[in-house]
Amino acid sequence: MEASTTSNPNTSNFPRIMVGLSRGQEEPDASLVAAEARELGYDFMILPITFPSYRRFLFEQLVDSVDIKETKFMEEWRKGQPFCREDLVVKNADVSDFMVGQVSNWINLDSPDHNIRINSEVIMRQQITWIGHVGITAVLIPPPSDFLMNYARCVNNIFGTVPYINLWIKIPLVLEDEILESNETVTWERWNKFRTLCENHVRLSIALEVTQNLPEDNILDRWFAEPIRAVILPTTLFLSNAKGWPVLSKRHQAFIRKLIKYKPNFVIECAADGSNHASGGLSAYQEYMHYLNRTMPELTPVEQFALGYNDFLQSPLQPLMDNLESSTYEVFEKDSTKYTLYEKAIHHALLDRTTGSEEMIVIMVVGAGRGPLVTRSLIAAEKAQKRVKVYAIEKNPNAFVILQNKKAEVWGNKVTIVFSDMRFWKAPEKADILVSELLGSFGDNELSPECLDGAQKFLKSDGISIPTSYTAFISPISSSKLHNEVAAYKDLAHFETPYVVMFQAASELAKPCQIWTFEHPNRNMAADEDGNPINNYHNTRYSKVTFNIRESGILHGIAGYFESILYKDIMLSIHPDTHSIDMLSWFPIFFPLRIPIYLPSNTKLDINFWRLTNSHKVWYEWCVDPSFPLGPETISFSPSAIHNSLGRSSWIGL
Amino acid sequence: MEASTTSNPNTSNFPRIMVGLSRGQEEPDASLVAAEARELGYDFMILPITFPSYRRFLFEQLVDSVDIKETKFMEEWRKGQPFCREDLVVKNADVSDFMVGQVSNWINLDSPDHNIRINSEVIMRQQITWIGHVGITAVLIPPPSDFLMNYARCVNNIFGTVPYINLWIKIPLVLEDEILESNETVTWERWNKFRTLCENHVRLSIALEVTQNLPEDNILDRWFAEPIRAVILPTTLFLSNAKGWPVLSKRHQAFIRKLIKYKPNFVIECAADGSNHASGGLSAYQEYMHYLNRTMPELTPVEQFALGYNDFLQSPLQPLMDNLESSTYEVFEKDSTKYTLYEKAIHHALLDRTTGSEEMIVIMVVGAGRGPLVTRSLIAAEKAQKRVKVYAIEKNPNAFVILQNKKAEVWGNKVTIVFSDMRFWKAPEKADILVSELLGSFGDNELSPECLDGAQKFLKSDGISIPTSYTAFISPISSSKLHNEVAAYKDLAHFETPYVVMFQAASELAKPCQIWTFEHPNRNMAADEDGNPINNYHNTRYSKVTFNIRESGILHGIAGYFESILYKDIMLSIHPDTHSIDMLSWFPIFFPLRIPIYLPSNTKLDINFWRLTNSHKVWYEWCVDPSFPLGPETISFSPSAIHNSLGRSSWIGL
CATH class of the missing domain: 2.70.160.11 (Hnrnp arginine n-methyltransferase1)
Known part of the structure; x- marks a missing residue:
């Protein structure tokens, strides 16, 4: 048995989700728009770091000319100049706890032109170090194109230069301008290459842009294995319901509900033209997202149980070498499905067992623990109307105390309890049915084969082992x-x-x-x-x-x-x-x-x-x-x- | 400049090669046959570890039957029994310094049968631990087949169990029974898979069996990148010369001569039927191998120089940060080819330089070191019949002492010596020709670009840089x-x-x-x-x-x-x-x-x-x-x- 044997690291069910806003326009006053977004019910805001005018520092006009004066100006700038405050959208640390920065999407780190590449790198580094300086901890960076080597190299270098900062790289789910089926995987391939080049850096994660077209489920599924920190939902993705309020299509809803389990930050990205849906205004989008979260389907018992254990690595049990704790038994004994199956198996085995009318059927429960299979054996016998003699063999001295209690208080003479390792026990008689629960997640990985090899000597030659x-x-x-x-x-x-x-x-x-x-x-x-x-x-x-x-x-x-x-x-x-x-x-x-x-x-x-x-x-x-x-x-x-x-x-x- | 800047770790030319003998027959007395091989002039001998009768422990007859008695006997044997001395060819440590062991080639570690696999593993481990016990440090193991996963796993486990032992895995150059062209690479692919599975273990190397057919040179070449510890030459590979003595074909000779450079152990493997060539007996093969070694072609100066530096990793120089030692200059100044090319370049540049009849051509040697390029500049000027003024700029204070000596003793007034980093020197006049030797093995990796950027300010606007x-x-x-x-x-x-x-x-x-x-x-x-x-x-x-x-x-x-x-x-x-x-x-x-x-x-x-x-x-x-x-x-x-x-x-x- 191998599930949650340590205390649950996180027991919250679906908590409140975080929904942010990205205006996609120039923002003249960061503090003002932040206050506005807060009022609209958003939890954070994505803002560009500089105004579009900053593009002048790409020096694009130098590509085909050598203007000595301009070149000198560029070289001076490259040495490292402070921003002019007029170029900055986020001018200070006032609202940094509410902000995610956004690197300019017009930089081109894989330009064929040497100067554009260098200037793009200088700009990105300058923007990100500023964002780090004012205490913002996450930055959205542009999507990678097919040429991404130098971009990946620069990002890699930033991780070595700027501490703490988390980079969210924007990855569209599909490339909307290309409609070939094989292109559904292009963006994943790019992402995969990019993060491999960055050695799976822990501060690099995905801002997944949900697109109008959704690929097939098997393609969608692979994203769930990726570090998605943000999910971007353009307002254009939303349909209007009868009353003009924004809603998502059924397939998009299903996808978002699946994503919610991974607790990403959601980002509502306003259309470039600023248009909204007819009803509800800008706050309607976040309200809809919270509605989706509130109306998540009920968890199954397994999901409920597993909550907080998701992706949590535990070492398998070593029940042969180590003695389990009472609490571990407690956890596993709660699994009524498993014990009901065992009871059913014992019941059927008893029915198949023909004996003389006076003879008792001998059941030996090897590795009895605190006795759940002993109890089930007795119930099965009653149901099958068979007379049984049950042995409970257990090597854990502490569990054995509980077996003594059970025998004294519940089972009485029907059950014989034996303190021994099943491999070395000299049994006084042979069993008709040998019952064990020694299975690990891989079947044999808790040494059930070795234990039962040692126990089978006290099973009758026509006896039954459960499991078979x-x-x-x-x-x-x-x-x-x-x-x-x-x-x-x-x-x-x-x-x-x-x-x-x-x-x-x-x-x-x-x-x-x-x-x-x-x-x-x-x-x-x-x-x-x-x-x-x-x-x-x-x-x-x-x-x-x-x-x-x-x-x-x-x-x-x-x-x-x-x-x-x-x-x-x-x-x-x-x-x-x-x-x-x-x-x-x-x-x-x-x-x-x-x-x-x-x-x-x-x-x-x-x-x-x-x-x-x-x-x-x-x-x-x-x-x-x-x-x-x-x-x-x-x-x-x-x-x-x-x-x-x-x-x-x-x-x-x- | 970047070649041998540390003392030569190994200066021997082609030393005596090691030639061993493999009889390929049962050897009733290891000491006797070892003495015989020694007398025949061989340096070592490969011997099977056990006699063929040991094959009985594969228990092949059990594959299709379950004989309980025989099975019990097998299980007892598997637990670990000592060898009977009658089964062993090598019975003690007497001749272990002269021996390489050989694991039985009839084991089958990738058999579809579970028992044959297990017994093969037990036999191999038993043989190799015995060999280790008597102090033999190398063992020849059978060639891998297309199914080699379990074989590789077993070898891997042996490295973890038996210390010191070196395993030579037999790899034929080509599979002689298959003649398709693509099969020329099959054995390399198998080797490659095998060693990858064993994580390139340093104690795993190749015993390359030279075959009648030799693949094309580009296929042969790739073996030179592999750890070849032994080269096996079957006697059937040898032709007979006019006098009946064994000789190799021209192509085989060429291949062997290339292999000699890697200093493997050569092994003469006798034909299974014991037949030899008409003349010379068994010793003729080793004599021929030594003859091939003695008649290796003369080394080129570069080969001679590189000897002992082969595959020896050195850190590149950092001449800008560190000051070179006198001995390092000494080594590089010996390279007359390089300085003759420089002299020729300076000569041509001088010829191309037209000046007023009274004007002197200014040559600046930046990074002059101990002055070899200054000397060459003066020679070039004489040849070109041009009047020159030479500056020697050097930042290394110790090399600068040597420059002072040279000026005082040889150069006189034609040369002005300057102690300065070329990047920061305020030159009194501008140069016609700027000469430098700042190149590393990758060209720019000793910062020639950065140094010359700083020096070019004292080069005339139409001046020449050597190198260009x-x-x-x-x-x-x-x-x-x-x-x-x-x-x-x-x-x-x-x-x-x-x-x-x-x-x-x-x-x-x-x-x-x-x-x-x-x-x-x-x-x-x-x-x-x-x-x-x-x-x-x-x-x-x-x-x-x-x-x-x-x-x-x-x-x-x-x-x-x-x-x-x-x-x-x-x-x-x-x-x-x-x-x-x-x-x-x-x-x-x-x-x-x-x-x-x-x-x-x-x-x-x-x-x-x-x-x-x-x-x-x-x-x-x-x-x-x-x-x-x-x-x-x-x-x-x-x-x-x-x-x-x-x-x-x-x-x-x-």
């Missing part, structure tokens, strides 16, 4: 957020460690594939005279699966899930397509990649996965190997390194 | 050796620093392209009233060049060269295609990449290069951006990060 089997699944995923979280540790070990995590800012590059299965009992296992396995090689696994990547994307890691057959057709699953409804006990598992890999559309991605073992631990190794089929040939890329060699960074202790 | 211009060139190169050298520092800074290096274990992935040029004097420069530049933006550069990569390869970095026009048609060059003959003063420059990038054949590689500046330093930034043209579309890869942002890791002080 479990299968691990993997899928390639993209999430710059999770990558950055792991990278923040600045060491190799964290890149070679799996995490339990509720994915939010992540997108799946292909559907999950299964990699291996464990079955219980394992009748092929070679055992010594005591019934114990001779070594653990039979629990090693190696699997290579191939994924077809439809849309280009960045591979940041591998998501892991499991499906388990508890008994016959009773399945428990965290596979996204077959997830047991409202089950809370497991979040997916995430295996990071040290170096993100760009995958062009139609890449063939091989993922190799190993489960390996020695006498004192179990670990996983993984590597990815992309290639590109080109007619009868294959263009290979470099494979990744093999991660976590010998379990050097992460392992599970036996 | 210089152009930087770059080319993409592959060299795992240089990559490993840089990586050994384990920090970011060394990956963002250019190095002066004589390439040996490197191969060029495309021909060099020019990126930018500086011209002197720069008449477009905007200057203040003192004639000094107002700022340094005019010396910034940005260039993007595109390379077509014909053959697949790994990009490890960028090689830099320069060409300089000293005067009119007199060129000085370290560009490989136009290199000034026997000129020694400059090795190429190498800009590393933090992450090596695999480039499939036909990749279009954009390299972006910047020369940037602020008030106190100059630095380079670089990034690469590969893509793959597919019909009208382009498959993009990820660009690299932009290296050395803001000169954070390397810069040249103004």
